[in-house]
Amino acid sequence: MQERFVIGMDIGGTHFRIGTIDKNCRVCAFRKISVKEVFCTRDALADLRGYLTLYMEEEKLAGRIDAICIGFPATINRERTVVLQAPNVSYMENLPVVDYLKRHFGIPVYIDRDVCMALYYDSRKQNLPREGIVAGCYFGTGIGNAICIDGRMLLGRDGTAGELGHIPAVGSKEPCGCGNIGCMENLAGGKYLAKLCREIYVNTPIGEIFTRHGQEVLLQDFVDRIAMTVAVEINILNPDYILVGGGVPNMKDFPIHFLEARIREHVRKPYPEKTLQIFFVPDADEKSVVGAGIYAMEHK
Ligand SMILES: [Zn+2]
Incomplete structure (x- = not known):
């Protein structure tokens, strides 16, 4: 056959x-x-x-x-x-x-x-079981989020569950592609890095931003906002596994250990922090x- x-x-x-x-x-x-x-x-x-x-x-x-x-x-x-x-x-x-x-x-x-699709791929690559809660947070140009419970994607009433990028951030006046003002996506996604390169680090190609400026407060705060976003997900869901990926955490010299430390700082103690299993997943075309x-x- x-x-x-x-x-x-x-x-x-x-x-x-x-x-x-x-x-x-x-x-x-x-x-x-x-x-x-x-x-x-x-x-x-x-x-x-x-x-x-x-x-x-x-x-x-x-x-x-x-x-x-x-x-x-x-x-x-x-x-x-x-x-x-x-x-x-x-x-x-x-x-x-x-x-x-x-x-x-x-x-x-x-x-x-x-x-x-990304979450299905990464779960399979990491050999995660179907049972339990697996959540994926993907930081690219925007923020992508998918939540899988016992092998089924969480849909929500209208099919729009998992819009983590659109949690509101205090004080932000940035208009978002979704039509709202002040969504986290504009402060913790790649769009923010592009803006930094346009307005502040004008001589830095975006791919070099963590290599040249990773120790500066603007970028440390940016990474902390990624951590806050992931921590929101963890604190709500108490997932069995949390996957963090996308173009941003996979950038050259991205401070992945600092990100993990900040995520753990923001997650509630003793649980879910104590049993937290975070996987930082690579990009693949x-x-x-x-x-x-x-x-x-x-x-x-
Ligand atoms: Zn939005």
Whole structure:
């Protein structure tokens, strides 16, 4: 019998990632291209279907795919069928993406938030059990958050649970992409580092910011705000495992030990601090695509 696969995809603000995953979660094909190469007309669903068809032809996958799964940097409805709000991929908002692709390809189609895919990937990589609470906090340009309870993602009433980046910060007047003012995302995400490089460290490339200025109060406070954000999650959930990842903690010379010390400082004593298990997870280009593959296999 021919080997079967799933297709994992990640549609981001800049890059479109797609890959073929076998039942052992091995990556058999992987592509990372500009979203502009995929979405070039005004009909986003037709563009997506067109690219998928082309991909399956080129990779000789016709009749060998069991499911398709896509991650978006977005809020998604509770039924996981429609992208509700996605500032960076707004052309995908309110389209029946699941129904449309299901109808055309005749196989199960799943969508979820990109951080859910990342959490599936990282949980698998760290060999974490399905039982219990696993929470992931990802500090990239913004802050991503996913909470998995006994192998199922926490959805919330409207499907928008896990918006940790939008906890309010005292005194901040920064407008946020979500429409509110003063969200933590603007103070503890990569956007803040970009702002520091624009306004204060004007001669420092962003990739050098911790190497050159990591000991200064502005950056120590920044890392402390990351710690506060993670501590909020821990204090609410008392998770079995907490994963911290994303582009920011993986930057050159990022003070990971200082971050862990600050997280422990902010977490309640003696519990949950005493039993806290924090994993700092590396970035991987194929993370979202493999995570989507795992997601598809777990939902089949
Ligand atoms: Zn916000």
